Structure formats: C-alpha cells, structure tokens
Amino acid sequence: MNRFVTKDFLSGLMFVAFGLAALYFGQHLAVGTPVRMGPGYVPRMLSLILLALGAVVCIVALVSGSEPVERPKWKPITLVTLGIVCFGLLFERAGLIPALVVLVMISSLAGEEFKLTEVIGNIVVLSILCTIVFKVGLGMNIAIVQGIW
C-alpha cells in the first residue's frame, strides 16, 4: 500500500492518465503524414511521449522509492473551489456585492479561525474598495447589485 501512495508513483499515474485521455479524446483527429500533418499529428505524438514518460516515472518510483504523499486536508481546497464556483455563478446573475459576500464568507470558513465580526468587517472593506476601484475608477461594465446599480 505505502509503496504506491508516493509522490512520484502517483504523479507518474497522473501523466499516464493525461496521456491516455488525450489519446482518447484526440482519436477522431486526422493524423496525416509527416509532410502533410493533420491536426492530430502533434497531439498524438505528445500524448505518446507523455505516456512513456509517465510509465518511466512510475517504474522508477516503484524501484527506488519516493516520498509519501502528505495527507491532504479536504476543507481548504473544497471550500476555496466552492467559493470561486459560487462567485462565478453569482457574478453575472446577482452582481458583484452578493458574489463577493458569498466568496469571502466561504473562503473565510476554509481557514482555522472564523470570527463573524472580522469576516463582516473584511466584507465591508472589500465591497467599498472593489466598488470604488472597479466600478468607479476603472469604469468596468459590471453590476454592483444586479438590477439596482
């Protein structure tokens, strides 16, 4: 088990996976000949090289060992990603301020300390700052709150 959960072995697997995915999704592209290369020639070549390199990384990792992967903490990465996705979904539909509030709230939860008063203070400062800089200063064509401003 530990032999396989190492940084090098898993990255090798990742390269192999990307190589296979590129081969699979690129299979409809015409390869052509070296003189008249089709759109698929270079992708095919690169995926095959990546596959080979990935395999080498895997084998070397198994033979000579490598560092174990640190246990990932799921909270920060999940919450930060969720925050960005929510921002993306809300930004055009609801406007800058609602998206900002949601993003700052969610990403503040990702840290170890969470004090509501501090987060609210942060939100207020950032809202004012962003409104002044992006809407007034740079004149970006964005809605601060959709339908109102």
Next chain:
Amino acid sequence: MARRGRAGAALSISAVGSFFAGTVGTIIIVIFAEPLTQMAQKFGPADYCSLMALGLVAAVVLASGSITKAISMVFLGLLFGLIGTDVNTGAQRFTFDIPELSDGIDFAPIAMGLFGIAEIVVNLERHLERGGAIKVGSLWPTREEIRRSIPAILRGTFLGSMLGVLPGGGPTLGAFSAYTLEKKLSKNPGEFGKGAVEGVASPEAANNAAAQTSFIPMLTLGIPSNAVMALMVGAMIIQGIQPGPEVMTKKPDLFWGMIVSMWIGNAMLVIINLPMIGMWVKLLTVPYRYLAPAILLFCCIGAYSLQNSTFHVMQVAIFGVLGYVFVKLGCEGAPFLLGLVLGPQMEEYFRRAMLLSRGDAMVFIERPISLGLLITTALLLVLMALPSIKKAREEAFQEEG
C-alpha cells in the same frame, strides 16, 4: 540583519543596489537587443523549434525534484497548449464543444489557478501565521556597511546579468549564485545569515540585474526563459503583441518604451520604497485570514475582466484544483506553464519545418543553427543526469527551501 535592528539599512542598501543593477541590466539590453534581433531574423522554422526545445529543457534545470517529472510537466503543458482550433486546418481539438475553448485555453486563469489559488490553499492548510512586528531601525547604512557593500553590488550585478540571459536562468538563480559567491569570497563566512551586509547587497543586485537581462531572450527571440517571462509573454499576447524579433523592427516605439519603463520602474522602486518601508513592513503583519479571501476575490474579478466571461472564473477554479494536486505530488508548475505558452508556437514551427523539408526530420540536424541548439539541449540533459551536478543541484534547492 533584521534581528540586529539593522533592517532599515539592509533595505536601503538592497534598494540602491537593485537600482544600480537594474540600470546596468537595462543598458545591457540596449546594447545586445539589436545584434540579437538581427541574428534572430536569420532563424528558420526548424531553428526556432530547436531553440524552443532548448528553452524548455533549460526550464527543467530550475525545477526542483525529479528531472523526469519536470520533463513530463513540460509535455503536459505542451498538450494543454494544443487545446483550441488548429491553426492549419481549423479543426477543433480537445474543446469538448465548449465555444469558449475554441480560441485556445487562456493563459491568465491558468496561472492564477496554478500559482495563486493552489498557494492560498496550501497556506491555509499549514495555518500560516506571520511573525510579530519587525523593528526597522535607521535607514542609513554605516560607512563601514557602505564600504563593504559596493564591491558586493558590483559582483552581484555582473553575475546576475550573465545568468539572466541564459535560458532557464533568471532572478532566483542569480540571487542564489551571488549569495554562494559572496559566502565563498568572504573572509569570515560565519557572519552570513547573521547580518553580513554583503549577503544582502550582492544577491539583491544579482536578482535585479537578472530580472532585466532575462528580458533579452524574450524580446529578441520570443522565448521566455522562466515562468515570470512566460507570464510576460502571456500578457503581451493578451495585448495583441506577439513577442519576437518583429517587435523591435515593426514596433520600435513599443520596444524602446518598454525598456525605458523598466528603468523608470527601477527608479520608482527606490523613490517610493525608501520613505514607505515602514508601511510595507506593517502590511506584512496583516493576518492571513484577511488576505486570503481578498486575494481570491481579486483573482476572480481579474479572471472575469479578461473577456467579461464567468467561464474564466470557472477555469480558475479548475486549475486551482489541478495546481493543488501538482503541489501535493511534488510537481513543479513552472515547466508546465512554459510548455503551455510555447506549445502552440512550437507546433506551428515544427509543422512548417517539416512541410518545407518534405517530411524529412533530418532538417533539424542539417541546419547549423538548429544543430548547435539541439546539441546544447542534449548536453544540458546529460549534464543534469550526471551524479555530481545532480547533487549540487539538490543542495542548491535545499538552501532555498
């Protein structure tokens, strides 16, 4: 030096040293840009392709950890660079019928995700807390400190300028080599890390000189030599400028304007920074729990503003996750980024070269420029695999970490 209450003096010496080195670096660009540009115009497609290969391999030298992994990251980057419409045939490649992807994958959201978001997440995991207040102390260095730092600044400038031009070189390499050099030259190396002024002056100068001269390969040949230059290429492409020898011949005002702006930037650094050092130090004490959401927010708004599309915000999220995986697996983002930036150009030159030679791959060996570049590339690869160099490289990264 900060712990001895001489942080102010250290900062002002490094600011002045940086300014001097930046000026020298700018002059070097002015001198070398023209002949290099003329040389670059003799380059054929095959030569360009080999030059890019050299640049990519050189980038691997800088990545810490396994070389095979770094090379794989380059190829992964090249592969990601292919996403979009094929230039020659108009075929859609890896776009999954997403219209936003047909123009190719945008560079800025990827950089934000890979470096920005992943960095924030990793810092949040480690529960980063910044140290307390730092005493800045007097800004004026003592006469003794000035006397000792002048030769150090000169050495650092020279070393940095040399290393900056090399593909794969750049500020970090310059700074670390300069530090090592000073430590070797010093009569009492034990002082280093405990307040030796040379240890501040020389690397700072080298850092800045290298930051300037690393523009040379990008401006004249269109090849970024490190991740920062890759970002610059991305920024220029967003502005509709294709970096390369044409920039200088077709848009001389832009080219020289940029060089002047570099020098002004260096001057501003001294003028603005010196009086405001106290404020910057205070800024460093802002707790991370305030900073992290703010950085995220600016990344998101920045990504959106590229093309007024929330698709780019989603891209930031996706590449944030990918960047996090890279960090966890010990894969470097910089080679990936370089591959990504160079990918489309490299494919174009490769295909053009093969078309001109009627499908004969020998063209890469028959042209003298291309052959020379390929031999250099191969030499670099062999050198890196040699045990002694491998060890030295590992040590260099040990010191950095």
